[in-house]
Amino acid sequence: MIELHAVTKRYGAFTAVDAIDLQVPAGELFGLLGPNGAGKTTTLRMLAGILRPTAGTIRIAGVDLAADPVRAKASLGFIPDRPFIYEKLTGMEFLRFVAGLYDQEGPAVDRRAQELLALFDLEPWRDELVESYSHGMRQKLIISSALVHRPAVIVVDEPMVGLDPKAARILKDLFREYTRRGHTIIFSTHTLEVAESLCDRLAIIAQGRIRAIGTMAELRAQQGAGGLEEIFLRLTGEQAARTLVDVLDA
Numbered sequence: 001m002i003e004l005h006a007v008t009k010r011y012g013a014f015t016a017v018d019a020i021d022l023q024v025p026a027g028e029l030f031g032l033l034g035p036n037g038a039g040k041t042t043t044l045r046m047l048a049g050i051l052r053p054t055a056g057t058i059r060i061a062g063v064d065l066a067a068d069p070v071r072a073k074a075s076l077g078f079i080p081d082r083p084f085i086y087e088k089l090t091g092m093e094f095l096r097f098v099a100g101l102y103d104q105e106g107p108a109v110d111r112r113a114q115e116l117l118a119l120f121d122l123e124p125w126r127d128e129l130v131e132s133y134s135h136g137m138r139q140k141l142i143i144s145s146a147l148v149h150r151p152a153v154i155v156v157d158e159p160m161v162g163l164d165p166k167a168a169r170i171l172k173d174l175f176r177e178y179t180r181r182g183h184t185i186i187f188s189t190h191t192l193e194v195a196e197s198l199c200d201r202l203a204i205i206a207q208g209r210i211r212a213i214g215t216m217a218e219l220r221a222q223q224g225a226g227g228l229e230e231i232f233l234r235l236t237g238e239q240a241a242r243t244l245v246d247v248l249d250a
Contacts, residue, residue: 001024001025001026001028001060001061001152001153001184002022002023002024002030002047002058002059002060002153002184002186003022003023003057003058003059004020004021004022004023004043004047004056004057004058005021005056005057005058006019006020006021006055006056006057007019007020007021007022007043007046007053007055007056007057007058008020008053008054008055008056009039009042009043009046009051009053009054009208010054015208016039016042016208017039017042017043017046017053017208018039018207018208018209019055019056019209020039020043020056020205020208020209020210021210022203022210022213024184024186024201025184026152026182026183026184027179027180027181027182027183027184028179028184028185028200028201029175029176029179029185029187029198029199029200030184030185030186030187030199030200030201030202030203031186031187031188031189031195031198031199031201031202031203032044032186032187032188032189032202032203032205033188033189033190033192033195033202033203033204033205033228033232034188034204034205034206034236035206035236035237038205038206038207038208038236039205039207039208039209040157040188040205041081041157041188042208043205044155044156044157044186044187044188045157046058047060047065047076047155047186048073048076048078048155049065049069049072049073049076050078052066053066058072059072060072060073060075060076060153061075061152061153063075074102074151075151075152075153076151076152076153076154076155077145077146077147077149077151077153077154077155078146078154078155078156079142079143079146079154079155079156079157079159079187080142080157081157081158081161082161083135083138083139083141083142083162085130085133085138085141085142086130087129087130087131088129088130088131089129089130090126090127090128090129090130091117091122091125091126091127091128091130091133091141092110092113092114092117092126092127094130094141094145095109095113095116095117095141095144095145095148096109096110096113098145098148098149099112099113099148099149101149102149104148104149109148112148112150113144113148114126116144116147116148117144119144119170119174120140120141120143120144120167120170121140121166121167122137122140122141122144125137135162136162136163136164136167138162139161139162139163140163140167143159143171147174147178151183152183152184153183153184153185153186154178154183154184154185154186154187155185155186155187156185156186156187156188157187157188158187158188158189158190159171159175159187159189160189160191160194172194172198175187175198176198179200192228192229192232195228196216196227196228200215201213201214201215202214202215202216202219202228204219204231204232204235204236206235206236211235211236212231212235216228219231223235
């Protein structure tokens with residue numbers, strides 16, 4: 001459902017993403033982990049069509065994103081880490097607007113939008129301007145907008161940012177049910193507990209390259225380590241930990 005082949009993103013002499021190969025099949029909930037600046041957000045923005053790769057190919061639901069971007073993006077929903085919304089629209093108007101971008105409108109869209117607003121406790125605010133929404137409410141609205149057109153693939157950057165515990169639980173259950181129905185979700189997170197409990201497979205990325213990929217059992221076998229935190233630190237943070245000890249002991 002998602003295919004990346006030798007995907008690279010350079011900014012001048014700096015390589016943010018370095019020849020990544022990745023396949024995520026239908027029905028999989030895939031997690032992308034890495035320290036700040038590892039290339040996670042850049043990778044997801046290339047998947048969403050916001051950034052253009054310097055090299056390599058991306059296919060969404062079998063469609064080459066560069067060759068036919070409109071058709072590829074028709075199968076895609078994107079949830080960014082920071083919600084940017086037209087503030088002079090109401091919550092309901094915003095969901096109708098997003099659905100309209102995918103040529104969907106009418107009673108079915110309104111019903112779907114109402115269901116999503118109710119799911120995230122936004123129904124009382126459906127006719128209020130988004131400018132009056134809190135950060136958490138805006139995040140819930142962005143999540144709803146990514147689902148309103150029923151995409152085959154959802155790309156998510158730090159989905160739990162700004163969510164209260166109830167909304168975070170709803171979102172995790174929603175992601176799991178969505179993939180059970182044959183859809184695909186790829187998301188990045190810094191919350192290792194969420195990744196370990198939720199994802200079918202994980203990739204750990206550092207300095208723009210995938211350092212390890214697989215199920216938790218496969219990662220343990222590859223790295224000879226126990227929990228995800230230990231594996232993550234072994235691949236991305238061991239030197240930082242040693243430096244910290246040196247500083248404190250100096």
